[in-house]
Amino acid sequence: MKAVGIILAGGNSSRMRELTHRRAVAAMPVAGSYRSIDFALSNMSNSHIQKVAVLTQYNARSLNEHLNSSKWWDFGRKQGGLYVFTPTITMENGYWYRGTADAIYQNLDFLKKCHEPYVIITSGDAVYKLDYNKVLEYHIAKKADITVVCKEMDEDADVSRYGTVKMNDSCRIEEFEEKPVLSRSNIISTGIYVIRRRQLIDLIERCAEEGRFDFVQDILIRYKNVKKIYGYKISNYWSNIATVNDYYRTNMDFLKQEVRKYFFKEYPNVYSKVSDLPPAKYNPGACVKNSLIASGCIVNGTVENSVLFKKVFVGNNCVIKNSIILNDVYLGDNTYIENCIVESRDTIRANTRHVGEDGIKVVVEKNERYAM
Structure with missing residues (x-):
């Protein structure tokens, strides 16, 4: 696939309470045998993305241990592979990642050395299956500058902790609100984006020059009337686990037969690091x-x-x-x-x-x- 993957897995969530005192959200166990980041990594592998960078920061030890071998997700290869980047002090920079845009900026050399024309950006704290090829085809067909993967939530769902969007008839995003107190839309951004690599580098460098650090606030919202930003709707299962209640609900969903069948038995598969343990x-x-x-x-x-x-x-x-x-x-x-x-x-x-x-x-x- 003509895209490189970036997984933003460095964040901390205070809404996870004691559960993130010792680990990153992306390392949270899910469904008995998986970690949260396994779903994003499996989607990258199943979409034939051969080069993926995971940006870690907060409580990264268990996450780094989980990622110490790339073979489990089929990234053990001569060209491409799985890269894990943590904040590094340099002559020019002594900061930790100050936001999602700054995390990409501090690893911009990785993008500059890539040859793939597109970048898939996603988070490591969501449970879902998605073929990124379809999103990229949509992105190219729409001649979009940025494509945001969106999901329509139930009418009674609390969307105040997500970014909500409003689209016109051609699915171009006209309004984007980050964590609104009173939302005017129940369509949320899932934190999955497709963008041309050269354009991403230009936007990230401009953010850094202006002292801006957040991808959503300082790129998506700031440029929504300047750049052509489109929404790609998904209807299959998607769940973010950044709160205790959502984490609990997501794991309980796996007790439903249809959810288990979707993730465990239907192609494409979800991969994880395998432990040599006896059966229960x-x-x-x-x-x-x-x-x-x-x-x-x-x-x-x-x-x-x-x-x-x-x-x-x-x-x-x-x-x-x-x-x-x-x-x-x-x-x-x-x-x-x-x-x-x-x-x-x-x-x-x-x-x-x-x-x-x-x-x-x-x-x-x-x-x-x-x-x-």
Whole structure:
């Protein structure tokens, strides 16, 4: 494909509360076996984009470990491949990434050395499948300067944390509001953009000269009446996981048969780094209903409507309902968990009770079972 990919995976989300104290949002576990960034990387690979740069910054250790081998997404190649860029102090610059446009600017040499005429820009915190070839074909057919992938949300959805757009009959974007208090549209930007490489370099360099750092505010909104910016609507499943409630809802969606079939069984596939773990083990007395149980788990108690990630141990007489248990958690005997997200590497002591009364409760045990 005649495009290079950029995945913006450096951001922090305070709306994720304790879940992002130790990891980036793009490294959040999803659906038992995946990380959030796997979906963007798989889409790049399935769209035959051979050169992808991941821009990381905040709490990047686990994300960098996940990306330490590019073979899982078929980027192990002589030409192109997977590049991971973190902020670097140079003679000219001593800043961390100050925004999405600044992150691209600090790695502009990567784009200047590329030969592909187009750039696909996406975030690492969304769960979806998309053929970027179709977006690029649309972009070329419309003779657009920038194409923004959009999705029409339900009428009752809260769109205040997204960028909302209004398009005319030819799908040209006429209005773009970033995180509006009162939205006049329920069509949102998914944070996926297509732009010509030379034009992106020019716009980013102009932003840097003017001391501007944000791609949405300082390029999309600022140039919406100057550049031809078009919207490309998608109708398939798309979910952003940058809040605790959205993260919980997205994982619970995988308990629905149609969502599991779409992501697990329908082509194209979603790829991830594979762990060498034994299959889940269900001991006598275990009772599991409508749940996802990942490899390496040992279940002795009751699990209902829940997602258990890798290497979770569920003790005797435990009850887990409507909850997400992240990787490598030990649940002692007679534990009761409901409406919770249990942080990875926790040891929940026996006879403990955690219930999310008003919304989803994030359970973080301050134990030292593992070094940080």
